[in-house]
Amino acid sequence: MVIGNQLEILSVPFQASLLLFTPGELSNFLVLADNSFTRTVDDFDADGNYLHAEPGPNEQLWKRLETDVDPWYDPIFDSGQPLDYSDVFCCSCPDYSHAIIRMPEAGGNRQQRFPLPSAMSENTYNQLGLREAAGVVQSWETLRHRTSFKMCKHSVATMFHHKIKVQEPKQYPSFDSRVKFEEKLNKDMDQVAEEFRSQLKRSEITTKEIVYLLAQGLNLDEIETAYVMLNSRY
Numbered sequence: 560m561v562i563g564n565q566l567e568i569l570s571v572p573f574q575a576s577l578l579l580f581t582p583g584e585l586s587n588f589l590v591l592a593d594n595s596f597t598r599t600v601d602d603f604d605a606d607g608n609y610l611h612a613e614p615g616p617n618e619q620l621w622k623r624l625e626t627d628v629d630p631w632y633d634p635i636f637d638s639g640q641p642l643d644y645s646d647v648f649c650c651s652c653p654d655y656s657h658a659i660i661r662m663p664e665a666g667g668n669r670q671q672r673f674p675l676p677s678a679m680s681e682n683t684y685n686q687l688g689l690r691e692a693a694g695v696v697q698s699w700e701t702l703r704h705r706t707s708f709k710m711c712k713h714s715v716a717t718m719f720h721h722k723i724k725v726q727e728p729k730q731y732p733s734f735d736s737r738v739k740f741e742e743k744l745n746k747d748m749d750q751v752a753e754e755f756r757s758q759l760k761r762s763e764i765t766t767k768e769i770v771y772l773l774a775q776g777l778n779l780d781e782i783e784t785a786y787v788m789l790n791s792r793y
Contacts, residue, residue, distance in 0.1 A: 592706035596628040596635065597645060602724065622723045626708060646721075648714040649776040651768035655711040656775055657700035660767050695788045696771060698781075705778070766791075 561567075602610050602621040611621045628635070635642065653659055715725055770791050774784045 591630075592703070593630050594703065594707040596630050596633075597708055598625040598628050599623070599645065599723070600625065619722055623726055624718065624723055625726045626710070627726070647776045648710075648717050649772040650711050650713045651772040651775075652711055652713055655709050655714060656698075656771065657704055658696050658698035658771070660696050660765070660771055695767065696784075709775075 599622050602623040604610055614620055770787055774787055
């Protein structure tokens with residue numbers, strides 16, 4: 560504002576507010592990843608025969624977990640079946656978590672596990688949180704994998720303990736293909752370093768692994784995961 564030959568500048572503080580909730584008059588929505596859907600049904604065949612021993616009174620029936628559900632093709636929201644949250648079976652193995660956790664109890668050289676990987680890793684922005692915990696956890700998990708339905712041989716074994724079996728594959732390899740694969744697998748495993756094999760063993764699970772798999776089950780983001788990994792008492 561100009562008054563005479565003087566210029567006056569008036570500064571007014573700006574007060575902003577941040578609402579941590581959605582106003583009631585607006586509609587809410589939930590975004591679900593298309594690779595996170597599964598279907599759980601009682602384990603009967605096409606003729607209605609129960610595929611296990613006759614259950615006792617009040618005994619829980621075996622369930623079959625079908626993981627090949629495509630929400631873009633299969634009727635999900637108009638099939639008449641309720642859409643519900645399922646139980647989560649978590650694991651800290653590299654196959655499930657796409658991460659390697661430092662284990663001070665291991666006898667190998669732990670320094671070889673510290674550097675962050677360059678191949679298959681996320682960009683710097685997405686890994687901003689876990690980079691702070693580089694000495695504790697090394698992760699190459701992508702956002703699509705984190706929001707998907709994850710499964711490994713350890714979680715499948717836990718499901719089986721709870722009377723949930725995973726749907727068998729639709730096609731099986733030939734006998735010759737299986738034999739060649741077993742021979743190649745045995746040859747490859749003989750060439751793997753001892754420290755890598757000990758890293759994949761599921762014995763002597765540490766508290767760090769338990770904290771990390773709980774973070775996986777709660778679907779914490781990278782910042783929250785790094786916080787609990789760095790601030791938990793082991």
